[in-house]
Amino acid sequence: MEYVAILLGGLLINNYIFARFLGLCPFVGLSDKVETATGMSMAVVFVMTMTSAVTWAFQTYILDPLGLAYLQTVAFILVIATLVQFVEIVMLKVSPSLYRALGIYLPLITTNCAVLGVAILNIRSAYGFLPSVVNGLASGLGWSLAIILFAGIRERLATAPISEHMQGFPIALITTGLMSISFFGFQGLFKALFR
Amino acid sequence: MLALVKAVRNGIIDENPVFRLVLGLCPSLAVTTAMVNGFWMGMAVIFVLTCSNLFIALIRGVVPSKIRIPAFIVVIATFVTIVDLMMKAYVPEMYKTLGIFIPLIVVNCIIMARAEAFASRNSPIVSVADGVGMGLGFTLSVMVIGAVRELIGTGNLNLFGFALFGQGLGSDPAMVAVLPPGAFITMGLMLALINAAQRRKAKASVGGEA
Numbered sequence: 001m002e003y004v005a006i007l008l009g010g011l012l013i014n015n016y017i018f019a020r021f022l023g024l025c026p027f028v029g030l031s032d033k034v035e036t037a038t039g040m041s042m043a044v045v046f047v048m049t050m051t052s053a054v055t056w057a058f059q060t061y062i063l064d065p066l067g068l069a070y071l072q073t074v075a076f077i078l079v080i081a082t083l084v085q086f087v088e089i090v091m092l093k094v095s096p097s098l099y100r101a102l103g104i105y106l107p108l109i110t111t112n113c114a115v116l117g118v119a120i121l122n123i124r125s126a127y128g129f130l131p132s133v134v135n136g137l138a139s140g141l142g143w144s145l146a147i148i149l150f151a152g153i154r155e156r157l158a159t160a161p162i163s164e165h166m167q168g169f170p171i172a173l174i175t176t177g178l179m180s181i182s183f184f185g186f187q188g189l190f191k192a193l194f195r
Numbered sequence: 196m197l198a199l200v201k202a203v204r205n206g207i208i209d210e211n212p213v214f215r216l217v218l219g220l221c222p223s224l225a226v227t228t229a230m231v232n233g234f235w236m237g238m239a240v241i242f243v244l245t246c247s248n249l250f251i252a253l254i255r256g257v258v259p260s261k262i263r264i265p266a267f268i269v270v271i272a273t274f275v276t277i278v279d280l281m282m283k284a285y286v287p288e289m290y291k292t293l294g295i296f297i298p299l300i301v302v303n304c305i306i307m308a309r310a311e312a313f314a315s316r317n318s319p320i321v322s323v324a325d326g327v328g329m330g331l332g333f334t335l336s337v338m339v340i341g342a343v344r345e346l347i348g349t350g351n352l353n354l355f356g357f358a359l360f361g362q363g364l365g366s367d368p369a370m371v372a373v374l375p376p377g378a379f380i381t382m383g384l385m386l387a388l389i390n391a392a393q394r395r396k397a398k399a400s401v402g403g404e405a
Contacts, residue, residue: 019375021225025304028220070280073298074272081265113221113302120295165394169217170387177379184376 003134010138013190016114017146018180023114027147028172030105032158037151041144043105045137047087048118051080052136055119056129076119081110114143150176199324206328213336214389218304222296223337224378230352233341235289236296237334239282241327243274243300244309248326250274251314267310268301275300305333344381348373 016022023044030040055076063069088106091099109115118139122132153175162171212218222240226232250270258266279297282290290297300306309329314322346352350368352359371377 021221021375021378022299024220024224025218028217070276073276073279073301074269077268077272077301078265081268111302111304111307113299116302117295117299120298124295165387165391170383170390173379173383173386177376177383180376180379181371184374 002131006131006134007138008190008193010135010140011142011145012183012186014142015146015183016117016139016143017150017176018183020117022117023112023143026108026112027143027150027176028169031147031151031154031172034148034151034155037147038144039101040105040108041140041147043102043109044112044114045140045144046102047080047084047106047109048115048140048143049133049136050083050087051115051119052122052132053129054083055079056122056127056132059123060129072120072123076116077110080115080119084110114139146179150179153179198321202321202324203328203331206325206330206332207335208332210329211332211336212305212329213333213340214386216305216308217386218308219333220382221299222303223333223340224382226293226296227337227341227344227378228348228373229345230338230341231354232289232292233337233339234334235282235286236293237330237337239278239293239297240300240303240305240333241330242278243271244306244330244333245323245326246274247271247306248309248314248322249319251310252317252319252322255315263315264311267307267315271306271310272301305329340378340382340385343385344372344377347381348377 010016014020017024017027026040026044031037058075058079059069059072063071063075068075084106088099091102091106118136122135125135127135154172157171157175166174206212210216213223219240222236226236247267247270251267254266254270275298278300282293282297309325313325317325342352346364347369348371350360350364350366369377372381
């Protein structure tokens, strides 16, 4: 049941875009087309899940026993940068077609705050190993859901008659706000399910 | 001296990181539920930005260009850790409110952008001025967003425990402004307003010349 709660939470209720404000730069920057949004999403889900596993192990087996918890920020960002590089190299060797699809998005992920965010939130929520991984997966999927929906709307916005002052960022942010209001409705769902 | 003033002014007005360059969107939406939150977030960013700009400008000749990005990240992460521990020790309440967004200053685009675009190419002194300017630009912007959201969402403005409007304005404020959807909508409308003002100014100057 705990896993269901984490999954639903990451996907709908504490959605990384609509409720937590994490990973907004690529969300606005890469949502012009559904195709690019999907590519970025797959890369993000993959890296967030891997990061959750690796940073949890790093914190539990290296930082905590040595009393180095204060190095968390420095350590995690380096772990993530290395991991992304490693994933890139392995992917190039094992599956060049997957690399061609996701490759260009991978370098961007190091500075996506959703990735470092999930790593730190896992530790702060005192999750165990499996809950951390599930949380990484769920948060990544939630982020993907948001960006793919948003890209679909944006494709239509491109041809809509919008006042010249509102074009670009302003209309994108207001659209996100309206989507966020509708996602607020899911909080009731959570209360109904886990009363 | 003039160059320094220009660098500071550039960060606050001409290239305001939040309203003009639209960088660092995550913290400027997440922590702006109140004006005071914006102030403390801004202080943390000013510290990190100034120190990292100074250090990166100092080591720019020593670090090989191939590994400069990882080197910048380590410098930035070090200063973020300092700010993180300081705020935990001296302003624990605010530290709890700002939460994860203090360590996340590491991946804030403003800081990396200034390191790469400015500090790695300029002298330490000008880089410090640029850091202060950009930091101030960020601080003022998030305080303005915070003030608007707090005023609409709670009907009052609190500055260090002092309520600006006493009992508050009206008994039924629009709560949505302090909730996540309000952040997106407020920011969107403010950017639209700035766009409109800029276009009007551009038009006026074109008209003046003709």
